[in-house]
Amino acid sequence: MPFSFPSPPTIPARHFQPVFEGSRRFLVDGEIRTWGGHCSAVESCVMLREGSSEPRRHLLGELPQHDAETALEGLEGAVRAWDRGRGEWPTMEVRGRLEAVRRFASAMKERREACARLIMWEIGKTLKDAEKEFDRTVEYIEATLQALKELDRAGNRFSIDGGIVGMIRRAPLGVTLCLGPFNYPLNETFATLIPAIIMGNPVVMKLPRYGALCVLPLLEAFRDSFPRGVVNTVSGDGATTAGAIQKSGKVDVLAFIGSSRAADALKLGHPAPHRLRCITGLGAKNPAFVLPDADLDLAVAECLSGALSFNGQRCTALKHLFVHRSLADAFVSRLADAVSRLPLGLPWEDGARITPLPEHGKPDRLRGLVEDAVSKGARIVNAGGAEHRGTWFRPAVVAGVTSAMQLWSVEQFGPVVPVSVYDGEEELFDYVVQSPYGQQASIFGRDAARVGPLVDAMMNQLCRINLNAACQRGPDSFPFTGRKGSAEGTLSVSDALRAFSIRAMVAAKEGSEQVVSEILMKRTSRFLRTDFIF
Numbered sequence: 001m002p003f004s005f006p007s008p009p010t011i012p013a014r015h016f017q018p019v020f021e022g023s024r025r026f027l028v029d030g031e032i033r034t035w036g037g038h039c040s041a042v043e044s045c046v047m048l049r050e051g052s053s054e055p056r057r058h059l060l061g062e063l064p065q066h067d068a069e070t071a072l073e074g075l076e077g078a079v080r081a082w083d084r085g086r087g088e089w090p091t092m093e094v095r096g097r098l099e100a101v102r103r104f105a106s107a108m109k110e111r112r113e114a115c116a117r118l119i120m121w122e123i124g125k126t127l128k129d130a131e132k133e134f135d136r137t138v139e140y141i142e143a144t145l146q147a148l149k150e151l152d153r154a155g156n157r158f159s160i161d162g163g164i165v166g167m168i169r170r171a172p173l174g175v176t177l178c179l180g181p182f183n184y185p186l187n188e189t190f191a192t193l194i195p196a197i198i199m200g201n202p203v204v205m206k207l208p209r210y211g212a213l214c215v216l217p218l219l220e221a222f223r224d225s226f227p228r229g230v231v232n233t234v235s236g237d238g239a240t241t242a243g244a245i246q247k248s249g250k251v252d253v254l255a256f257i258g259s260s261r262a263a264d265a266l267k268l269g270h271p272a273p274h275r276l277r278c279i280t281g282l283g284a285k286n287p288a289f290v291l292p293d294a295d296l297d298l299a300v301a302e303c304l305s306g307a308l309s310f311n312g313q314r315c316t317a318l319k320h321l322f323v324h325r326s327l328a329d330a331f332v333s334r335l336a337d338a339v340s341r342l343p344l345g346l347p348w349e350d351g352a353r354i355t356p357l358p359e360h361g362k363p364d365r366l367r368g369l370v371e372d373a374v375s376k377g378a379r380i381v382n383a384g385g386a387e388h389r390g391t392w393f394r395p396a397v398v399a400g401v402t403s404a405m406q407l408w409s410v411e412q413f414g415p416v417v418p419v420s421v422y423d424g425e426e427e428l429f430d431y432v433v434q435s436p437y438g439q440q441a442s443i444f445g446r447d448a449a450r451v452g453p454l455v456d457a458m459m460n461q462l463c464r465i466n467l468n469a470a471c472q473r474g475p476d477s478f479p480f481t482g483r484k485g486s487a488e489g490t491l492s493v494s495d496a497l498r499a500f501s502i503r504a505m506v507a508a509k510e511g512s513e514q515v516v517s518e519i520l521m522k523r524t525s526r527f528l529r530t531d532f533i534f
């Protein structure tokens with residue numbers, strides 16, 4: 001299947017994304033402003049050919065490259081909204097916060113088409129997957145509303161122990177800096193943003209370098225749904241903007257999904273990192289282990305989608321396959337065949353499975369990893385694997401990967417599938433132990449006597465083991481986290497509410513709790529109360 005560089009008239013009008021007006025807008029302290037300073041061009045990963053000229057990335061807009069001063073204005077918006085914990089939002093009754101988030105979700109739903117199309121054009125997610133990302137985000141918000149009601153109801157009681165009567169509730173933590181990744185610019189960003197907000201924390205949201213535009217159609221919804229300063233946006237160079245925000249020492253919570261290098265820089269940029277609550281989702285190189293008795297068809301199908309959905313640009317992607325020597329040849333040839341048949345396509349085309357890559361220089365970096373492996377004895381086993389042009393990169397199955405090659409340890413985050421052969425299960429365990437990551441693994445096998453002990457051996461190194469299935473984050477009611485360099489904190493609908501809050505209590509000595517009763521009766525406190533939200 002050839003690489004496609006369409007000319008604009010051939011693109012169906014309903015799918016075309018012209019330059020997005022309003023990409024210079026940002027939200028600070030309740031006000032949508034237009035940035036007059038330096039901007040960077042936002043270019044699609046889709047390259048268009050106009051006339052006889054060489055294909056070029058389609059221009060989608062320009063994104064503010066905020067300076068430190070502007071980033072700090074966004075921070076000050078959040079600091080004012082927090083107002084030492086006494087701001088309108090952090091002290092608002094849960095009922096009010098639920099209502100505001102509900103308002104936001106319903107305004108957001110009206111922007112579905114605009115957001116999904118921007119995701120599709122900027123980062124090359126297929127239209128179907130871009131819409132799925134949007135819908136999953138709305139579902140996440142709705143599930144969060146339910147989860148908060150349950151959490152609040154659970155707080156409507158007194159505990160008595162050791163002569164102390166106490167009411168325990170979850171309280172917000174403070175000013176939150178939230179940074180999401182390019183591969184799920186809406187869903188993963190909102191998976192921390194929404195729980196942070198709904199628990200009462202004002203937020204500064206730093207938009208990612210790629211995938212920022214899809215948030216911009218929602219600025220009015222943010223402004224109109226929440227009190228001023230609860231949501232502020234900044235964009236531009238991470239060190240200049242988020243770096244300055246961290247350096248101020250005014251951030252209480254850092255929610256970051258991206259590379260461990262950037263996470264370390266942000267954390268250590270805070271003058272008192274010990275008081276910073278961090279919730280992170282970082283690197284991963286989830287392996288799949290194909291045991292001798294695996295169902296080969298199933299293993300190939302799951303490894304194919306696990307390794308190459310969204311071109312392998314998922315933190316949960318299968319990034320290294322280990323196949324038992326007894327079925328290695330059969331597995332590799334079936335996988336190579338399946339990969340060769342994966343349709344390359346433009347993101348709006350039906351059936352497209354492999355699409356262009358958004359990151360500048362990424363095809364060259366992937367090619368470098370493959371060349372390093374090949375120079376050390378590995379083989380590209382699928383026809384045309386690793387061919388590239390412009391933003392296109394044909395997926396490559398690289399067989400015979402050993403620990404001497406970069407593909408063994410580097411997180412490729414793209415359409416390259418390293419395959420290694422193993423003989424004994426101890427080798428698999430060693431790989432997991434030596435990995436700097438600890439997110440998930442997949443095990444393909446049918447023999448309980450073999451699979452059970454392997455699960456036990458690895459469970460204290462990883463956080464999720466998928467049996468006869470590819471790795472994945474969802475459903476969002478399940479805990480999503482990692483050990484070692486992969487994550488800090490746990491995300492799921494209900495875990496995230498805990499991550500962005502702290503248990504706080506009012507205590508009184510048993511027998512002298514009269515003031516407590518009066519507070520409840522006269523409803524003079526928003527913390528100390530027993531009203532149920534249904």
Ligand code: G3H
Nearest residue numbers: 183314315316472473474
């Ligand atoms: O990039 C990491 C994402 O959280 C992966 O989520 O498994 O639903 O694709 P997913």
